[in-house]
Amino acid sequence: MNDVQSGGKAGLAEANATALEVRALYERLEQRLLERTWTVPELAVGFTNDAAYVGRLVLAAERTWDIDCDVDAELRHKLAECLWWVFVLADKLGVDMPEAYGTTMAKIAAGLERTITQTGA
Template identity: 75%
Template sequence: MTEEPMAENTGLVDARARARHVRELYETLEGRLLGRTWTTPELAIGFTNDAAYVGRLVLAAESTWDIDGDTDAELRHKLAECLWWAFVLADRLAVDLPEAFESTMDRIGAGLGQAVEGR
């Protein structure tokens, strides 16, 4: 098995730009309602809350947890929100998430490729 290098993921770059725009809208609303924007720890708590709910939705998708509503629609929504939160936190913490994703997948893929090939 040969590892093909991945081209720069412009999809993630575009997603980051959309996430930034939505965050700017939230910041406007937070300024109006709270007189300030959320802190980094508050953003992290928002992310972990949504990520935890993904766990419940996975259980619901496997019919081991009951929820009200459309499980598939909720799962799509919460997974997308978690991706949004990741971009928001990465921006707040000065992490280039598209680059970090590419380099991490390259490193993991290379290691797994070697393991699969028995090297």
């Protein structure tokens, strides 16, 4: 089984576990400060906020948007944070992200391979 077929599940499972450990720390802090933890909609807004910022950072990396920061470092941070949000949201919504990713990538790869074979590309 090649890497696309396996979907990198082992690495994703480890990343997923780490993401949930970090989320548990945030929940402890939220409970202390807010006397509750963030809701799923609040988590989704946090994700979309960071994802939008990635767009601005990409523009900055291409020199079409001026941002006063170390763009490369901030882009690395925000991309990693967006991946963290995906794991957290998947967990809250009952989605096994490593499995879903592996299945989705295998399906997409198979479709692309069929198309390439059919078109002779």
